[in-house]
Amino acid sequence: MDEQHKPEEQADGQAEPANDDAVTATALPREELARMTDDIVSALKTVYDPEIPADIYELGLIYKVDIEDDRTVKIDMTLTAPGCPVAGEMPGWVENAVRTVEGVMDVEVEMVFDPPWTPDRMSEEAQIAVGWY
Numbered sequence: 001m002d003e004q005h006k007p008e009e010q011a012d013g014q015a016e017p018a019n020d021d022a023v024t025a026t027a028l029p030r031e032e033l034a035r036m037t038d039d040i041v042s043a044l045k046t047v048y049d050p051e052i053p054a055d056i057y058e059l060g061l062i063y064k065v066d067i068e069d070d071r072t073v074k075i076d077m078t079l080t081a082p083g084c085p086v087a088g089e090m091p092g093w094v095e096n097a098v099r100t101v102e103g104v105m106d107v108e109v110e111m112v113f114d115p116p117w118t119p120d121r122m123s124e125e126a127q128i129a130v131g132w133y
Helices: 020-024 030-044 090-099 124-129
Strands: 062-067 072-077 106-111
Touching: 030 062, 030 090, 072 090, 090 106
Parallel strands: 072 106
Antiparallel strands: 062 072
């Protein structure tokens, strides 16, 4: 089985690149993996929840990002509420944003609701944006 790059969750609920051992087990060069990871996070930060003035990454809606050896990016994400009016559109927005990253060959976005999203997954930046801090 190919080793994947798996972000680990920080205390603020945000994804963070996995430890060095996981990164070195991939077939991708370390520098390329680091660049792709940074560029994917930047791309995710261009997608905004239309009802909340913060991007989906800072809101903590991105649960997992895996960069496969074949450069397929697999993303698990959620919504602030299952009945979100853009539930059908948001995965496409995420896919389109991540496809712009140099080196990404394919993108698969899966909507998950376990664990359910809660406001404590928001970064300090998102909390400030919505006036909760």
